[in-house]
Each structure stands twice: as structure tokens, then as C-alpha cells.
Amino acid sequence: MKFGKLSALVVALSMVASLAFPTSSFAGAKRRIAVMPFKYGSVSAEVGAADVGTGIVSLIVTRLVNDGTYSVCEREMIDAILKEQNLSNSDRADSATAAKIGKLLGVDAIICGTVTQFGFETSNTNVGAPISMASGYIPFVGGLGMLGGMSVHKQKAKVAIDARVIDINTGEILAAVNGAGQSKRSGASMGGNWGGNWWDSSNFASSIAGEATLAAVEQVTGQLTAMAARIPDNQSLIAENVQGKIADVTGSTVIINVGKVNGLKVGDHLQAERITKTIKDPTTGKVIKEVTSPVAIITLTEVDSSTSTGNVDRGSSLAVGDNVKKLSATTDVSAILLTPVNTGTSSTNTQAPAAIKTGAKTGSKTQ
Numbered sequence: 562m563k564f565g566k567l568s569a570l571v572v573a574l575s576m577v578a579s580l581a582f583p584t585s586s587f588a589g590a591k592r593r594i595a596v597m598p599f600k601y602g603s604v605s606a607e608v609g610a611a612d613v614g615t616g617i618v619s620l621i622v623t624r625l626v627n628d629g630t631y632s633v634c635e636r637e638m639i640d641a642i643l644k645e646q647n648l649s650n651s652d653r654a655d656s657a658t659a660a661k662i663g664k665l666l667g668v669d670a671i672i673c674g675t676v677t678q679f680g681f682e683t684s685n686t687n688v689g690a691p692i693s694m695a696s697g698y699i700p701f702v703g704g705l706g707m708l709g710g711m712s713v714h715k716q717k718a719k720v721a722i723d724a725r726v727i728d729i730n731t732g733e734i735l736a737a738v739n740g741a742g743q744s745k746r747s748g749a750s751m752g753g754n755w756g757g758n759w760w761d762s763s764n765f766a767s768s769i770a771g772e773a774t775l776a777a778v779e780q781v782t783g784q785l786t787a788m789a790a791r792i793p794d795n796q797s798l799i800a801e802n803v804q805g806k807i808a809d810v811t812g813s814t815v816i817i818n819v820g821k822v823n824g825l826k827v828g829d830h831l832q833a834e835r836i837t838k839t840i841k842d843p844t845t846g847k848v849i850k851e852v853t854s855p856v857a858i859i860t861l862t863e864v865d866s867s868t869s870t871g872n873v874d875r876g877s878s879l880a881v882g883d884n885v886k887k888l889s890a891t892t893d894v895s896a897i898l899l900t901p902v903n904t905g906t907s908s909t910n911t912q913a914p915a916a917i918k919t920g921a922k923t924g925s926k927t928q
Contacts, residue, residue, distance in 0.1 A: 592630075592632070598612075599617055600675045628786055656725075660732040663729030673725050674724035676721070679719075681718060718768075718773040720742045720777045721742075722741075722780075723737070730793065736788045738788070741780065742780070746769050804885070804886045807881055817870075821867075822866055823867075829864075830887075830892070831887055833855070833879055834856060835883055856883070856902050857876025858873070859872065
């Protein structure tokens with residue numbers, strides 16, 4: 562799976578996310594989640610004109626938003642990312658892929674799921690089409706007229722949902738939840754015209770399909786709410802550990818290449834660091850470590866979506882390419898010891914000591 566840069570699209574979406582998920586205070590911050598469209602594993606993706614997976618996700622999102630435990634990502638943002646990435650349903654359910662989508666959306670966790678049952682629970686049928694006789698479960702595919710030669714009399718609707726909560730940093734499945742609902746009433750029809758907005762109508766809620774679906778949704782959302790504390794506050798940690806580089810220096814004014822998208826705001830303090838030594842792997846030549854020294858403290862005066870402007874409060878002789886990192890709000894910036902910048906040519910020699918001349922013996926005296 563190749564993930565290209567989202568360029569302007571991601572910047573625009575991230576700006577919306579920064580407004581939806583403010584990062585000014587991280588103490589007790591709500592976890593930010595995105596609920597992916599659920600797969601419908603029973604028969605097909607749709608019942609009539611209604612997408613079962615999308616409809617059930619809409620019900621789950623509504624309950625999570627109303628509960629207030631989470632900040633829930635807008636469906637439009639999720640749809641835009643999925644369209645840009647051109648992901649199949651199976652790809653979306655993959656934990657590693659879901660984690661990458663979560664990073665693009667700026668959330669702490671992704672919720673993926675499957676509608677495993679959506680139909681009748683019955684023990685009295687005349688069968689003219691294949692069904693699961695072991696369980697007596699008949700998948701619903703749009704109406705009794707689509708069930709072949711089956712004769713169903715006043716049977717109960719049954720819905721089952723499985724969902725997984727995935728950490729966007731590690732791809733780890735933090736929790737697996739499930740819900741199963743059965744209608745209290747019986748009927749020969751699931752009820753409804755199954756139009757595109759049927760899930761949001763009062764008629765759906767009063768149908769036997771609605772009874773079973775809402776019961777399953779309540780179980781799933783209850784379990785998701787109960788496990789909120791198990792989700793790491795990934796976005797707050799990311800926003801507290803912003804790193805970037807200086808893109809321009811004009812007098813005491815500097816411009817850096819990170820901004821609102823990265824969680825920065827006016828008034829934040831940044832520490833500028835100069836690379837004083839680069840250490841490379843002697844075999845591959847790959848850089849394995851950079852040693853830096855703090856050389857200046859910057860206070861941001863203007864923050865755009867992907868860039869920031871600030872003034873140098875302490876230190877001097879900054880240069881394009883110097884590293885910057887955000888300081889915690891509790892850091893005493895006056896106590897940070899800065900390293901004077903050597904304006905001359907600095908030594909960054911990282912080569913190993915010169916080899917001993919051939920024939921010389923270790924520890925031998927010089928003649």
C-alpha cells in the first residue's frame with residue numbers, strides 16, 4: 562500500500578481538525594477517534610438503497626457524539642481521505658492501514674468493524690434457498706420477496722456487530738467489542754422502505770429491524786465509552802513534541818516549517834538547536850545520530866496552517882536548517898542554558914581515528 566502526500570487536501574482537512582480538536586490544553590483531553598465505514602459480512606453491502614455498514618456507523622457516531630466521551634472525526638474528512646487513498650474495503654480493515662489513515666486524520670484511534678448479522682432469527686421455515694439451518698439465521702437482503710421460496714411467519718429480527726479499536730501509533734488492537742440485538746416483537750418483514758436515509762427516520766426505530774439494530778448499537782457504544790481511558794492521548798503527545806526546521810532568518814525574525822497542522826499556536830516557545838556533530842554508521846555511511854546544542858529561544862508571533870513566524874528572545878546567529886522543537890508550557894525558558902554559536906568553520910569530523918601504520922605493534926615504543 563503506497564501512501565502519497567495529500568498536499569493541499571491534507572492541509573485543508575487538518576485545519577478543520579485543528580478547529581474541531583483544540584490543543585490548548587491537554588489535561589483530561591478527550592480522545593479523538595474516527596469511525597470507519599463498517600463492512601457488511603452477512604449477504605451484501607446494501608439492503609435496498611441503504612448501505613447497512615454506513616447506516617450502522619451513523620447510529621454509532623450519533624451516540625458517541627451525544628455521550629461526549631470522545632471527540633469524533635467528521636464523516637466528510639474520512640470520506641475525503643479514503644477517496645484520495647483509493648482504498649478497498651479489505652484494505653480499510655487492515656490494522657496497519659487503519660493506523661496510517663488515523664495519522665492523516667489527526668486522531669488518537671481508529672474504529673473498524675463488521676456487521677456480522679442482519680436478518681431473521683427463526684426456527685420455523687420452509688426453505689427454498691440456502692440458509693444456515695444450524696443457527697436458524699436468515700440474512701435479510703432487501704425484503705421477503707428476495708428470499709426465494711422461504712415462508713417466514715412472525716419471526717424476530719437479529720443484528721450483530723463486531724468492532725476493533727486501533728492505536729494509530731502502533732497499529733495495536735486496543736479492544737475488540739461486539740453487540741448483538743434481537744427485536745422484542747416478531748414480524749414477517751424487517752420493516753421500512755430501506756431508502757438512503759431510512760436509518761435516521763422514526764419509522765426505522767419502530768421497525769423490528771430498528772429494535773434489533775439499536776440494541777446492538779447500544780451495546781457497542783457502551784463498550785467503546787467504557788474503554789476510552791485505554792486509548793493513548795497520541796495527538797496531545799504529538800502536539801507537545803513538535804519538531805521542525807528554520808526556513809528563513811531575517812534579523813531577529815525567523816520562519817519555521819511547522820504550524821497549526823502540527824499543533825502550534827501563537828505564544829508557544831521553541832528551542833532552536835544547532836547540529837554540532839553527525840555520527841554515521843562506519844559500514845553503510847548512514848547517519849545514525851545527530852548531536853545538537855541549544856542555541857536560541859523563539860516565541861511564536863504568527864501561526865499559519867503549515868508555517869510559523871517568531872522572534873528570537875535569546876541567542877543569536879541562527880541559520881536556515883537549524884532544528885527547532887516545541888517546549889512544554891511548564892518549561893522555565895529562562896533556565897535553559899544556551900551554547901554560544903561558533904560563527905567560524907565548525908568541526909564535524911566524524912571519521913574514525915587514523916589506522917595504525919602497517920607493521921606497527923600495539924604498545925611498542927617509538928624508535
